[in-house]
Amino acid sequence: MRPGPLASLLWTGLRRNLAMTGAVIVTVTICLAMLGAGLLLRAQVHTIDGFLLDQIEVVVDLSDAITPAERSALEAEMHRDPLVVAVHYETKQQVYERFRRDFRGSPDVVAGVGPEDLPAALRLTLADPRASRDIVVTYTGLDGVEAVRDQRALLDPLYRFLDAFTVGAFTLAAVQALASFALIYTMIRISAHGRRRETAIMKLVGASNGTIRAPFVLESAVAGLTGGLLAAGLLVAAKVFLVDGQFARQTMFPLFGWSAVWASAVVVLAAGVLAAAVMASIALRRHLRV
Amino acid sequence: MIVLSSVSKWYPNGARPALIDVSAEIGAGEFVFLVGPSGSGKSTLLRLLLREDRATSGQVIVAGRDVARIPDRRVPQLRRTVGCVFQDFRLLPNRTVAANVAFALDVIGRPRHVVRSVVPEVLDLVGLGEKADRYPDELSGGEQQRVAIARAFVGRPRVLLADEPTGNLDPATSIEIMNLLDAVHRAGTTVVMATHNASLVDAMRRRVLELGDGALLRDEADGRYDQTMPQPLPPSAPPPPSASLLPPSVPAQPTGTAPDDGGRSPWAAPTRNGPVG
Numbered sequence: 001m002r003p004g005p006l007a008s009l010l011w012t013g014l015r016r017n018l019a020m021t022g023a024v025i026v027t028v029t030i031c032l033a034m035l036g037a038g039l040l041l042r043a044q045v046h047t048i049d050g051f052l053l054d055q056i057e058v059v060v061d062l063s064d065a066i067t068p069a070e071r072s073a074l075e076a077e078m079h080r081d082p083l084v085v086a087v088h089y090e091t092k093q094q095v096y097e098r099f100r101r102d103f104r105g106s107p108d109v110v111a112g113v114g115p116e117d118l119p120a121a122l123r124l125t126l127a128d129p130r131a132s133r134d135i136v137v138t139y140t141g142l143d144g145v146e147a148v149r150d151q152r153a154l155l156d157p158l159y160r161f162l163d164a165f166t167v168g169a170f171t172l173a174a175v176q177a178l179a180s181f182a183l184i185y186t187m188i189r190i191s192a193h194g195r196r197r198e199t200a201i202m203k204l205v206g207a208s209n210g211t212i213r214a215p216f217v218l219e220s221a222v223a224g225l226t227g228g229l230l231a232a233g234l235l236v237a238a239k240v241f242l243v244d245g246q247f248a249r250q251t252m253f254p255l256f257g258w259s260a261v262w263a264s265a266v267v268v269l270a271a272g273v274l275a276a277a278v279m280a281s282i283a284l285r286r287h288l289r290v
Numbered sequence: 291m292i293v294l295s296s297v298s299k300w301y302p303n304g305a306r307p308a309l310i311d312v313s314a315e316i317g318a319g320e321f322v323f324l325v326g327p328s329g330s331g332k333s334t335l336l337r338l339l340l341r342e343d344r345a346t347s348g349q350v351i352v353a354g355r356d357v358a359r360i361p362d363r364r365v366p367q368l369r370r371t372v373g374c375v376f377q378d379f380r381l382l383p384n385r386t387v388a389a390n391v392a393f394a395l396d397v398i399g400r401p402r403h404v405v406r407s408v409v410p411e412v413l414d415l416v417g418l419g420e421k422a423d424r425y426p427d428e429l430s431g432g433e434q435q436r437v438a439i440a441r442a443f444v445g446r447p448r449v450l451l452a453d454e455p456t457g458n459l460d461p462a463t464s465i466e467i468m469n470l471l472d473a474v475h476r477a478g479t480t481v482v483m484a485t486h487n488a489s490l491v492d493a494m495r496r497r498v499l500e501l502g503d504g505a506l507l508r509d510e511a512d513g514r515y516d517q518t519m520p521q522p523l524p525p526s527a528p529p530p531p532s533a534s535l536l537p538p539s540v541p542a543q544p545t546g547t548a549p550d551d552g553g554r555s556p557w558a559a560p561t562r563n564g565p566v567g
């Protein structure tokens with residue numbers, strides 16, 4: 001069918017079905033907003049990971065009694081470890097200088113400590129900062145190792161928080177997707193009933209099955225697209241008002257940028273349109289015999 | 291154009307068959323009345339021709355194709371070949387006369403310039419050129435049936451099925467509709483009309499197929515509504531010679547059977563874009 005007559009069929013259908021279409025749009029919007037929120041939370045985790053990759057290392061403090069043979073054996077093992085990207089040895093003097101730099105704001109702390117009080121260390125750069133726990137387990141207690149300090153462990157609560165919210169968002173999105181399907185299923189049934197004269201005449205004059213189904217699928221896809229646009233709008237609003245407006249002032253961590261928002265918006269729009277169209281096609285099998 | 295061989299139809303949970311062993315042949319360009327008491331199976335027969343239903347046994351051939359064997363996705367092609375009008379008109383109330391007719395072309399994907407030129411022509415042919423912008427509830431029953439005929443004819447089908455087209459109309463209007471269907475026939479369309487209207491059948495004196503309790507009781511050329519001959523023609527009698535000599539399947543050509551077809555009738559004149567359908 002040409003776009004013009006198809007659009008007019010679509011328009012009459014949407015008008016006739018306004019309340020139902022509205023309900024579908026609201027549900028789809030919530031579903032897609034949750035999906036988008038989950039995607040942004042994942043983007044946030046990646047952002048922090050990227051930040052930690054540069055900033056945070058695992059520090060292996062060496063005991064003062066370590067022999068050169070033990071140290072080179074230890075370093076060799078670390079070089080073989082796929083989780084370890086780089087190993088950097090720091091003498092007691094270098095550790096002391098770093099200590100002074102880190103605590104330059106607290107001269108009282110620095111004053112009481114000399115180079116001999118601090119252990120020499122191996123600083124490990126990790127392939128994946130989230131694997132730091134494995135590193136700690138691997139090297140704790142080896143000969144010549146006094147302690148393994150995982151700076152990332154301090155951030156575990158933050159990661160657990162982000163992970164829990166990601167799972168929660170995706171779960172809510174899935175529940176809302178089921179609700180959307182139930183609503184679209186009902187919308188198609190009502191719509192098929194409202195259009196039964198048109199449909200009967202289309203069959204009678206030899207319209208193809210695709211043509212008969214097209215207005216229904218389009219109706220649902222339009223609802224999906226509208227829900228997707230609203231959800232994308234919510235994501236943008238969340239970025240502007242929540243992330244940039246609030247969190248940015250409350251945390252020292254870098255927050256996800258606009259590219260993550262746009263990527264999520266694209267996914268949300270595509271998922272909305274496609275899923276709604278597919279759901280409508282499934283419902284049509286049941287409600288429209290052609 | 292239409293061949294029925296030993297067609298029977300049992301509806302699921304029907305106590306008796308709606309059609310029993312019906313055999314008949316209808317040539318291209320014929321006009322046939324389908325008569326019989328209520329419940330004799332006339333509508334059922336028309337439904338089989340449209341593949342709205344399948345025969346339980348026997349073969350239904352329309353325009354050279356075994357209807358039961360047409361795959362589902364090709365059924366629309368069949369329905370573009372076979373137009374249909376009903377007792378209850380079946381117009382879309384929220385569309386104007388012209389939009390109702392245009393709808394039939396729009397939904398089979400005809401280009402806009404074709405729709406624009408063909409719809410007014412067909413409305414003129416059915417005498418509704420002036421009322422193109424009215425809505426169905428602003429028309430009389432006879433006018434609504436004209437719109438329905440225009441809609442069925444606008445795609446230039448080779449066969450037009452009419453299921454009691456005058457059932458809701460007064461006698462004078464029935465005659466107008468009859469004349470319109472006769473004009474469609476003279477344009478070369480095969481017409482099958484199921485009817486209870488005895489006076490129309492008797493006045494037209496066309497071929498009559500009579501059904502009774504699902505069986506074909508009579509197949510009579512130049513027949514009347516009620517049986518006049520003591521012995522019926524055999525059910526599988528060939529169509530009258532005049533009909534079988536028609537050029538097959540050229541709907542837009544004037545046909546030899548047309549009684550007053552001296553010039554090209556407006557029905558037969560193909561549009562600028564040729565026959566649609």
Ligand SMILES: Nc1ncnc2c1ncn2[C@@H]1O[C@H](COP(=O)(O)OP(=O)(O)OP(=O)(O)O)[C@@H](O)[C@H]1O
Pocket residue numbers: 301302303304307308326327328329330331332333334335
């Ligand atoms: N969908 C159906 N399911 C079951 N039985 C049906 C169905 N449609 C028709 N029948 C039965 O088939 C028989 C023939 O019906 P049909 O509608 O073909 O008769 P008809 O000749 O068109 O009658 P009328 O002149 O009243 O329109 C009837 O006994 C009817 O009850």
Ligand SMILES: [Mg+2]
Pocket residue numbers: 332333334453
């Ligand atoms: Mg009937």
